[in-house]
Amino acid sequence: MELAQGALTSPVDWHAIAPELVLTAFACLVLVVDLFLAERSKWLAMPLSAIGILATGAATLSLVGSDRTTLSGSYEIDAFALLLKGLFCVIGFIVLAISFDYFRSGVRYQGEYYFLLLCSLLGGLVMSSARDLVTIFIAIELISVPGFIMTGLRKGDPKSNEASLKFFLFGVLSTAVMLYGMSLIYGVSGGATRLDQIREAIDGSGNEPLVMLSVFFVVVGFGFKISAVPFHFWAPDTYEGAPSPVAAFLSTASKIGGFVGLLVLMFKAFPEVADIWRPVFAVLATLTMTVGNLIALRQRHIIRLLAYSGIAQSGYILVALALIDPSSPGVSRQALESALVYIAIYGVMDLGAFAAAVAYARRGGSYFIDDYAGLWQRSPVLATLLTGFLLSLAGAPPMAGAWAKLFVFLAAINAQVYWLAVVMGVNAVIAAWYYLAVVKRMFFEAPELEGPVEVPYLLRAVMGVAALALLVVFIYPPVITELAERSVL
């Protein structure tokens, strides 16, 4: 309790938490403004949210170069936190663009939706800086809870209700497990919540079995959040039932939030017991990649395909976690760098694919992959962009995804964990098959649906910029690798 009091009474570095404050203010503003808007101008909540995210991004940029802590050391603003906050802002912006057309024409509750979206995003921002068990817990809940509601926003559709309930039950279960693990840590470390204190306390505490158990619970809890196999069952159903922009958000921001929490915990609190959890991650990574890819092969619904592909992509990031070895800093460093590069590139390419899928489904197409036949003849722009994102997810040139995979692969080889590198390589080939199957449909087959596909200009611009960014990173990867290098924990 002393700690908590200390945190409350110590002076707050307001500039350090400026991004979070700005985002909170805008989230509340959106909710209030929405009350006064007429039904036909409810869409104004979206530009307002966009301004909010831009302002948050600006506040984040104003902190670049600083390395400070506040709230008694439980909140850290370093390059790692700033990189991820920037990434969350980018993701938030793209999700807004995807949401605009979707929510304006069809689903109601625009103001509530954008409010919830900003809240969930706020959770991501908090997670990037959280260096304290309580803060991490609050962050993960802040990310998840708005997600439960957003998933159920299509109230009339039983699928959406089911998705929401499923997500909620799994989410609460995982939270309970995680919280149980955290309480064990609290006990083992003698009442510490700050990660650096925990690290000191459990080092040589002689409580290995208990530490092991608590780490295990925490990993399982996060395993749900990042939809790692075997904790992935909720993801495909939830993504399919949720409004698609929400699915896009869950598969990127929400998942990345989970990964950030995992990375911070493993690097800051549990590096001394890495020998215990490294094999766990190796097994998780193998299962997640392989199961995700194999089930993806049989999907016929594009959102379900992206859900399983997203599960497999989590597996590649887990590979990096399975390489961490505090006794050889070089290896750990490279593993973390490759994870950060992967996370950043994944966020953009996955959202791009979701954006294209949503655009097609809303404008003259459907979610079924069979209906993608001949899309190229109906909308060359959309087909080309989606191909770019799918190639990137597959790890094929000329898109940035190729580097994401190669960096993790190289890190695995450098850590001399060859078998994991081989598993990854085999999985990359399996995955190429189902991504290419969609591409093949779009380009090589005659269209079955008729009529033009009018992609909204905003979405077109956002997808174009995302694709261009992936292309630029492919040609000159230091754009992202330099950032990742400077941002290791």
Added chain:
Amino acid sequence: MEWLDTWGLSLAVFLPMVGVVVLLFVPGSMDGVAKAVGLLFTGAALLVGVAVGLRFDYGSAGAIQLEVNERWIPQIDARYHVGIDGIALPLFELSLLVSFLCIVYLLWHVPSPGKTKALIALTLLLETGMTGTFIALDLILFFIFWEVVLVPMYFMIGIWGGPRREYAAVKFFLYTLFGSIFMLLGFLALYFQGNTFDMIALREQGNLGSTLVQNLTFAGLFLGFAIKVPMWPFHTWLPDAHTEAPTIGSVLLAAVMLKMGTYGFIRIAYPILPDAAVYFAPVIGILAVIAIIYGALCCFAQSDLKRLIAFSSVGHMGFVMLGIATVSDRGINGAIFGMVAHGLITGMLFFLAGSIHERFHTREISSLGGVLQQMPRFGSVLVYAGIASLGLPGLAGFWGEMLALLGSYQPGAGLDEGLFRILMVGGGIGTVLTAGYLLWTIQRVAMGAVPEKFADGRGLFDVHPLEWTAWAPLLALILAAGIYPRMVLGVTDGAVQNLLKSFGG
């Protein structure tokens, strides 16, 4: 023009990429503008390429010249290291020329289903990948350029291809992907033995691990390159891909892309792992001769003209690989000459096969005939290219094959002379068979009576001016390289001597 000595090569490689970006802003309906953009950028790249060729110091063709070595991705020790020597220069220029000619050919005819802009964009992307492969001196850079080629060619076959295009495209993609994974593993093995991705530095280090490690690494590289060449028994993607691809796709595949495989052997596998190369030479030699004879026999059995040319590629690349396997001065010089000659001749033959299809709407040899009577100029070009392909002295096809055979009469140090002389005899039989099927094909297509179906001669016009424009440079170079082989050998020899230093020669 000092900057040409450093950034000239990169400019030639990336100009087509700039063209792709420009094309993005051209509306899909404006075919004419798209063609002009394509012509402009491939033409400019070719001009830069020629200018670079003029800056090249032919007196020291063995050394890497026009080098750039810049920081690229420090996190994984990959550098933007490019440069060119006498081995790469002919192939680099060939890629630029053939890409340009393909665009010229597109001015005349765009295959169904149209979509000119997309086809030109893919061609430009391919050009960047192909030319880049020939100047990369860093393994990661090489790998990236190598992979860039994969996707555009997949689309080119899959969209503009023949009736079985989907099958051919997927087969091409999966084969090549499979090979490149092994190649990448080989590169990584080299990195972990030599601690660098730089080809030149790796070569200078020598001694990369135990004999076993070196042999395994070589085996990985071998798989990647051999699938691309393609060597027997990895060739089965080639007949499908070449037959189904649109004309310019086949031309680019045959003229340039197959050479990426053989070039990989000469540029990477041989100089860096000389001992393993000698160890594997008999295997490569035997596979090469099987390819020569097998390719020729398959040609006798083909009824589709394009498929026949595709199988003839298997045989011709066999000669190139035989030359490489000998690890001798003559053999490797002959191999590079063979690559250039095959690029010119087979590229030309695929152009002709495409044009025949446009006129007769069939490629079945049995339903063709008497082309010389109906279209004397077209027929003459066909006979000329066919004869060049069979290796008539005085034309380009002759020197590569002869030098490869000469090389196997006297293979490099450490190789079994007896075996290679047997291989020489096998290759010799192959030349006879090659002459046989080509003459037989010429006889059936160009000579004889005009089939009744085409007797009215409707739509059978002689060579179109745009076709002349696309073909004349190839026809002239086939003759020039045949009469004056020093044109190529003078450039390559220095670099080959330099390469052989790795083998204690």
